[in-house]
């Protein structure tokens with residue numbers, strides 16, 4: 452790709468998440484980003500996924516499905532004026548509390564709370580059963596496909612440790628509705644941070660777009676970022 456075209460071509464962000472758009476703007480100038488929303492992907496199959504290998508495979512598959520959807524939209528519109536399409540998917544992975552006779556701990560995946568149901572009870576249960584006083588992981592799969600169709604992928608895992616139970620704070624937190632639209636039902640970048648004791652790894656990965664890893668993928672794609680210009 453020549454440098455001029457590389458400078459002009461848009462980076463298409465296939466996401467409805469405002470957090471992903473804000474984070475991408477830290478690496479790519481806003482005027483070079485265009486947002487196209489992928490069709491809602493079915494986040495199924497996780498109920499049978501209990502190993503890291505299987506979970507990471509499924510999260511990557513969802514990010515790729517979102518990307519395919521956006522590329523199809525671009526093709527349908529006869530568009531060739533873009534450098535790459537970026538999509539991502541984030542889930543929370545927890546350890547099932549050990550049963551007395553369990554030999555090995557089991558992994559369990561949480562997506563976004565189900566808005567149409569009693570989401571407050573659902574999120575309250577997640578906090579009590581999986582979060583308070585324990586570790587869990589935020590896992591984000593990135594999928595970047597350049598205009599030649601070359602696929603660049605990565606999966607990033609961050610360990611998050613929550614403080615001990617504070618049920619009063621949890622009741623208030625649920626009343627804010629912040630958990631809606633967030634994987635695992637909390638936002639570490641907002642009031643959800645009050646539950647967090649520590650994290651190990653990338654913070655932006657928890658928020659839905661791991662910048663360090665994305666910067667590397669963009670570099671692999673020969674896309675200039677704010678860092679490459681400095």
Ligand SMILES: Cc1cn([C@H]2C[C@H](O)[C@@H](COP(=O)(O)OP(=O)(O)OP(=O)(O)O)O2)c(=O)[nH]c1=O
Nearest residue numbers: 466467468540541633634637638639657658659
């Ligand atoms: C854990 C966590 C998640 N989140 C958000 C980021 C993502 O928007 C969302 C994860 O859900 P996703 O299903 O990955 O993404 P989405 O449906 O919001 O957006 P799209 O598929 O269109 O890209 O959770 C936070 O903002 N803060 C957090 O601490």
